[in-house]
Each structure stands twice: as C-alpha cells, then as structure tokens.
Amino acid sequence: MTTSTSSRTDLYVEVLQFYARQMQLLDGGAFEAYAETFTEDGEFRHTPGRPAAVTRPGIVRDLHEFNRRFDNDPVVRRHWFNMIDLNPTDDGMIESTFYTLVVTVRPGARPDIAPSCTVHDLLSRQNGTLLVRSRRVEHDQLFTQPG
Amino acid sequence: MTTSTSSRTDLYVEVLQFYARQMQLLDGGAFEAYAETFTEDGEFRHTPGRPAAVTRPGIVRDLHEFNRRFDNDPVVRRHWFNMIDLNPTDDGMIESTFYTLVVTVRPGARPDIAPSCTVHDLLSRQNGTLLVRSRRVEHDQLFTQPG
C-alpha cells in the first residue's frame, strides 16, 4: 500500500467519524458545538430559498430560529448520511457529496423519513482539524420535474 | 500519518465490518452465532422495560423467546446501523454510539421502517477479537416528550 492509499483511507474514515459526531451534536440540540464544526467563515445552506447562514454565530442564530418550529412539537430528529463520495481539490480542500435522509420521530407515530437530500460539502483542514467550509443541502424533491 | 491515526482508522473499519457481519447473522436467525459476538459475560438490553439478557446462553434464550412473535409471521428483518461515533475509554474498551433503523418486510406490503433507535455499545478486544461487552438500545420514541 502506498502512503497515498493510506492517506486516502485515513481521510475517508476521519470524515465518517466527523459526520457521526457532528450530526449527533445537531440532533441532540447542541447548536453551538455543531457550529464549531464549521470554519470561522463557514457557510450553511440547508433549506432551498433560505439564505445561507454564515459564520459560527450566524449558524447558531439560524439554527435557533429554524428550530423554533419544534418548540411545541415533541420531536426527535436523526440525520442519516450515506454514499459519501470524496474528491480532494487542487487547493487542498475536500469536496464531499453524499445522500441524506432525515428520520423524524413523534409520540405514538411511525417514524417519518423525509426529506431525501443530496449534500455538497467543502471540507477544510485547519491546525489538523477537519472543518466544514461550506455545506449546501439540495432537496431531491426539487429535481422531480415533469419529463 | 502517525501510528495513532492508522490504528484509529483500522479500528473504525473493523467495527464497520464487525457490525455488518454481526447483524447479518442476527437477521438471518443465527442467534447462537450472534451471541458469540458478545463477551462471555455480555449484556444485551434491546427493548425498554425488558431486563437485559446476560451471558451468551442467556442472549440465545432471550432471542428465541423474543422472536417467537414472528413464528406465524413470514417476516424478513434488516437492522441498519449508521452515524457510528467511536470513543476509546481509559481502560482499553471502546464506546460506540450510533443510529439504528429496523426494516421489516412482509408479503405483499411496503417495507416498514421502524423503530428508530440510538444504540450504546461497549466493545472489548479479547485475544485480538472485537466483542460486545454490553449493548443498550434506546428507542427514540421514548424521548418524544411534550415540550
């Protein structure tokens, strides 16, 4: 195995572990800790038609505002990521494109599994730590155009 | 890459492979082989309000009893694990926290995808082999409390 293979292996697994911890933080309501997984100037575009949240404080504010809809809704949400395709860029960043499903659990109801999205991340390493430079969530629903 | 990074990479992938084989055994009805993926004194707490099954023979007995409900139910079940967060502990074990969905397939019906759970494993290596020391399954449904 070349160093290059090992490095790619290490990176892929680091991203799996990073996403697991990151999304367990988000699903657990730890918005500040979630925002810290972005770069200082990070961008997070999670909903079509809604402007990107920018900077860590901006992301925290946006998440508090977005999650107000669940204030009287006793909900548990779980973000599932899968089929992660990593592509290092020429300038040392990593493009990550993957599928997402959101599992929503409410009292006495079956889990609701929606929406289905494709996420485009740009990841950056700063002082050895992997961070999200930008995250853009595309809802598959928007791409269902009459043929 | 440091040895430490390589070791963490190897461990993460070993856990992915371990879970895949372990749950394909369980879903295939190989309860004895599933129980052997636990330590001799292993604990398995899979359903809220039901006491933990302990030791390998105890886990086998519990699975036979629990699965009696499917005796006249021609069902296929698939356990999906995802978003695996690994944390080595000071005493050489590994905490693993991850999301689970159970896919249930019945004749002529759409797959039923429920429940959504969060699983807390404590993994231990014995003679080079990864084993589950304890597994506790938390049903997300129980955490949907009125706000």
Add this chain to the structure above:
Amino acid sequence: MTTSTSSRTDLYVEVLQFYARQMQLLDGGAFEAYAETFTEDGEFRHTPGRPAAVTRPGIVRDLHEFNRRFDNDPVVRRHWFNMIDLNPTDDGMIESTFYTLVVTVRPGARPDIAPSCTVHDLLSRQNGTLLVRSRRVEHDQLFTQPG
C-alpha cells in the same frame, strides 16, 4: 498493525468510496459510466425473473430499457447501501454482501423507500482498479414465506 490489517482497512474503505461513486452515477442516469464499473464480461442481475445483463454494452442496453418506465415519471431515485460484509476469496476476488434500500422521490409526495434488498457482489481488481465481476440483487420480499 500488520500489513494484512492495513490492507483490509484500505480495501474496505476503497469499496465504500467505489459504491458511493458508482451509485451516484447510476442515480444520475450515467448508465455508460455505471457499466464501466463492471468488468468487460460483467453480469448484472437486478430484478428477479429478469435475465442477467452481461458485458458493458449489455448492461447499458438493459438499463435504458429498464428505465423506460420512468420516461413520463418525473422521479429521482437514490440507492442506499449499508452493512457491507467483505470476504476475500481464494482466487483473489472479493465477495461483498450488503443491504440496499431504494429511495424514490416524486413531485409533491413523501419519499417512497422500497424495495429492501440484499445484494451479492463479486468484486475483482484489474490493473489496480476495483470492478464488479457480478452483481445479484435479491429482493427481501421474495423471502417472506408463510411460516
């Protein structure tokens, strides 16, 4: 860590990355590029009762024919693979057995998540590149026999 452990780690991650790219190609309608992830003499058996598509041109033809059903159906499909169990064979190939769900998104509707399948791949390395020698998709529905 032995070389053997590293190699197995590298292989497992290579398969994860390979499947992610391969299925994003298929879901994106890039049938020619998908067919190129098979060996020249590759076999693809995706639907019970339908003969295997063989060779890359045969797979492309089969996919165009199979997907004609979506011509007037503005659909987005996402293939999810999970619980991947890899077993190297004595003759240098790799058996891969894993779970699959297909997420289907249509305008104004909830995502439909079906069918649930188990896939049996035989993977082969040619000139350093991982390829599918054969893929057989088993629908879990067919295994729900009255008990």
